[in-house]
Amino acid sequence: MKLKNATQLAIVGVILQLIPPIIYLFLRLGLLPYEWYMGGFMEYILNLIDIIGIILLLPFFITLFKNQK
Numbered sequence: 192m193k194l195k196n197a198t199q200l201a202i203v204g205v206i207l208q209l210i211p212p213i214i215y216l217f218l219r220l221g222l223l224p225y226e227w228y229m230g231g232f233m234e235y236i237l238n239l240i241d242i243i244g245i246i247l248l249l250p251f252f253i254t255l256f257k258n259q260k
Contacts, residue, residue: 197254204247211237 214237217223227233 192250192254194254194258197251200247201251204244204251207240207244207247210244211241 214223218225
């Protein structure tokens with residue numbers, strides 16, 4: 192994988208990793224109703240989004256490691 196493609200995946204991964212803390216911040220500030228969070232599997236979905244973000248970061252670091260001299 193080229194470094195450019197890996198960097199684009201890493202950017203998407205970082206954005207996905209920022210979503211759960213922002214949602215938790217909105218919940219703590221009272222901008223989102225707590226029932227919205229508790230209804231359904233929102234906690235599992237936010238954890239899944241975080242894991243996907245971490246997985247998208249891995250190709251960047253692997254490619255960066257392979258390309259160093």
